[in-house]
Amino acid sequence: MAKKVKSVFVCQSCGYESPKWMGQCVCGAWNSMVEELEASSSAIYKKSATITSSVKPQPIKEIKSGSYDRLDTHIGELNRVLGGGLVQGSLTLISGEPGIGKSTLILQVSSVIAEKYGTVLYVSGEESEEQIKMRAERLNALSDRLLVVSETNVEVIEGYIQEFNPGFIIIDSIQTLFKPELTSAPGSVSQVRECANHIMHIAKTKNIPVFIVAHVTKTGELAGPRILEHLVDTVLHFNGERSQEFRVIRALKNRFGTTSEIGVFEMKEEGLIEVANPSEMFLEGLTPDVDGAMVIGGLEGSRPLLLEIQALVAPTSLGFARRTAIGVDVNRLNLIIAVLEKKVGLPLTNQDVYVNVVGGLKLEGTSADLGLALTIFSSMRGLPIPTTTTLAIGEISLTGELRPVANAEKIVKEAAKMGFSKCILPAKNLKKLQIQEPIQLIGAHFLKDAIESMFFSKEHPF
Known part of the structure; x- marks a missing residue:
């Protein structure tokens, strides 16, 4: 009598094996189970009765240490x-x-x-x-x-x-x-x-x-x-x-x-x-004094990086507001929109918001929060931003407070080297900075303070 060939269903997403076909795998993937013949382990691995090796266990203190x-x-x-x-x-x-x-x-x-x-x-x-x-x-x-x-x-x-x-x-x-x-x-x-x-x-x-x-x-x-x-x-x-x-x-x-x-x-x-010099490359197409665009700073590894972020706010026509982000986490965008509505009073409930990071880079961390909020406010109100001279860094909390970001000094020095003359950043970062470069530093405790310093003056307050 011929030996029956066994088969197994394997998920092509996670590798889970099942004796029967499943519509949905345990990993959540649908229609990912593919039938495969079950190979015997002896056909893949040739095991000997005794296993020998030239490498023997040794105390960790006796192992030679060195660089790769x-x-x-x-x-x-x-x-x-x-x-x-x-x-x-x-x-x-x-x-x-x-x-x-x-x-x-x-x-x-x-x-x-x-x-x-x-x-x-x-x-x-x-x-x-x-x-x-x-x-x-x-x-x-x-x-x-x-x-x-x-x-x-x-x-x-x-x-x-x-x-x-x-x-x-x-x-x-x-x-x-x-x-x-x-x-x-x-x-x-x-x-x-x-x-x-x-x-x-x-x-x-x-x-x-x-x-x-x-x-x-x-x-x-x-x-x-x-x-x-x-x-x-x-x-x-x-x-x-x-x-x-x-x-x-x-x-x-x-x-x-x-x-x-x-x-x-x-x-x-x-x-x-x-x-x-990636910062110089990403900022090649900067247009001065436009609404909805701004330069932000961050740190990738040991290297500071300056990028342009753009936002477009337009009235919605579909009955519900759209939130589209390229290079920015959509959940982070929704959080910043909520803070702008609650703490600043910017009516965005019936507005579509589109955000894009120029150059195709995906932002990591939260140092771009302040720049993102300022570009949304700028596009909504039609207020221009001096993109070639001003940048912003800072994390925004749910209370509307600006929280400090790591390595702010490196980012500010990179901005000064690139020719920027003004930087808006959290006040807690400003206290610790020791900058000799000719760049104006404006510290803000809350998001509303940063908006006032960017778009309004004492004669025309927010």
């Missing part, structure tokens, strides 16, 4: 995000929308590392060798020690690694790889999980840094099971509008550095060009 060996990518913005360069034996996952520049960046990195450190293996499961060669010619990323192969079988890829012993590996992309022992299709939860585990084992045992490219979903989240993010050492995310030249890379996870740093690039025909 890093490879210099010669791309300053990428080194900043990685924490100083590529760590030997690390797995770096890079994700982003199609066409955002992932393959361009890793090809530039692979060419530099091949020239400086040795053999690099570029494995592509989506493009042919000829397509990669065409991009490399455009980027001038041609190196004799850069090996390119189009392959999706993990076991064949391992054979290439054993044969050529590369110093750096690129996998583009993890969703195209498969293991023959598994019956599920490439890109499924089982295949992604097992292939990522296999690559991690190679990287750690041979001490080779690996770049893994991953797809994203329609919502911009990393495709595949969550375990993929836990397996790797670093998760980098590329964002930006494909219609614009600016690209921002951010570390969402980094075991060898901080996750607050960002790298800024400009997409040109010859590839991604790093931007040393």
